[in-house]
Amino acid sequence: MSGTKPIIVALDFSDESLALDLIERLDPSACRVKVGKELFTRAGPGLVEALQVRGFEVFLDLKYHDIPNTVAGACAVAADLGVWMVNLHIMGGARMIAAARERLERVTRPPLLVGVTLLTSLTGDDLAAVGCPGDPLERVLALAALGHAAGLDGIVCSPREAAAVRAVEGAGFRLVTPGIRPAGGVADDQRRVMTPREALAAGADDLVIGRPITAAADPLAALRAIEADLAV
Numbered sequence: 001m002s003g004t005k006p007i008i009v010a011l012d013f014s015d016e017s018l019a020l021d022l023i024e025r026l027d028p029s030a031c032r033v034k035v036g037k038e039l040f041t042r043a044g045p046g047l048v049e050a051l052q053v054r055g056f057e058v059f060l061d062l063k064y065h066d067i068p069n070t071v072a073g074a075c076a077v078a079a080d081l082g083v084w085m086v087n088l089h090i091m092g093g094a095r096m097i098a099a100a101r102e103r104l105e106r107v108t109r110p111p112l113l114v115g116v117t118l119l120t121s122l123t124g125d126d127l128a129a130v131g132c133p134g135d136p137l138e139r140v141l142a143l144a145a146l147g148h149a150a151g152l153d154g155i156v157c158s159p160r161e162a163a164a165v166r167a168v169e170g171a172g173f174r175l176v177t178p179g180i181r182p183a184g185g186v187a188d189d190q191r192r193v194m195t196p197r198e199a200l201a202a203g204a205d206d207l208v209i210g211r212p213i214t215a216a217a218d219p220l221a222a223l224r225a226i227e228a229d230l231a232v
């Protein structure tokens with residue numbers, strides 16, 4: 001684990017006010033937040049700035065996947081926004097990743113650049129159905145190696161793959177893991193999941209957690225319960 005606050009709360013809301021209501025009750029010294037496609041499409045960069053003004057480090061999760069020039073430009077603009085972390089799809093290829101890295105090297109405060117390997121909602125059967133049969137773990141390991149060589153700071157993967165990736169890619173490579181579900185929680189659309197404690201024990205650096213917190217009757221109590229479980 002590379003920090004004292006491994007939890008990233010995924011603010012997957014359709015409305016800015018819902019995100020801000022939750023944020024008012026969170027402590028920026030205890031967690032980070034993620035702004036993804038839903039909230040960003042609604043609220044845009046202004047919301048990112050509002051979160052940062054309140055002291056939160058923001059993971060901008062727009063999963064860029066395009067030609068190298070377009071992704072590099074988007075990463076540069078994300079850096080201008082001052083975000084802490086930004087992501088892209090490793091399937092965009094080594095030249096796309098290298099272009100993003102090269103552009104970020106030109107900015108004063110580059111965000112961490114991480115790459116999505118295989119979405120945590122996908123199984124081996126899903127891979128076969130899109131014409132890429134194979135074992136999810138093998139695919140994650142291959143994409144992690146490609147991304148690392150092309151200049152990523154880390155990857156997004158399921159915690160189920162964290163230990164294997166850590167063994168190959170080493171200590172400094174950041175492992176960001178969604179697909180987190182407290183024991184007994186519903187998986188929703190996630191397929192490759194682990195509990196928060198299992199994920200940290202497997203070597204994850206960051207735990208991206210959305211609905212187990214945001215859809216709970218008492219989101220703050222749900223977050224506290226996860227933190228308490230991790231502290232044991």
Ligand SMILES: O=C(O)c1cc(=O)[nH]c(=O)n1[C@@H]1O[C@H](COP(=O)(O)O)[C@@H](O)[C@H]1O
Binds near residue numbers: 210
């Ligand atoms: O890049 C991501 O953050 C991401 C990658 C991935 O493979 N799986 C995944 O679930 N995510 C994001 O992580 C969050 C997980 O949310 P919950 O399933 O509600 O905990 C969502 O905001 C997803 O967009």
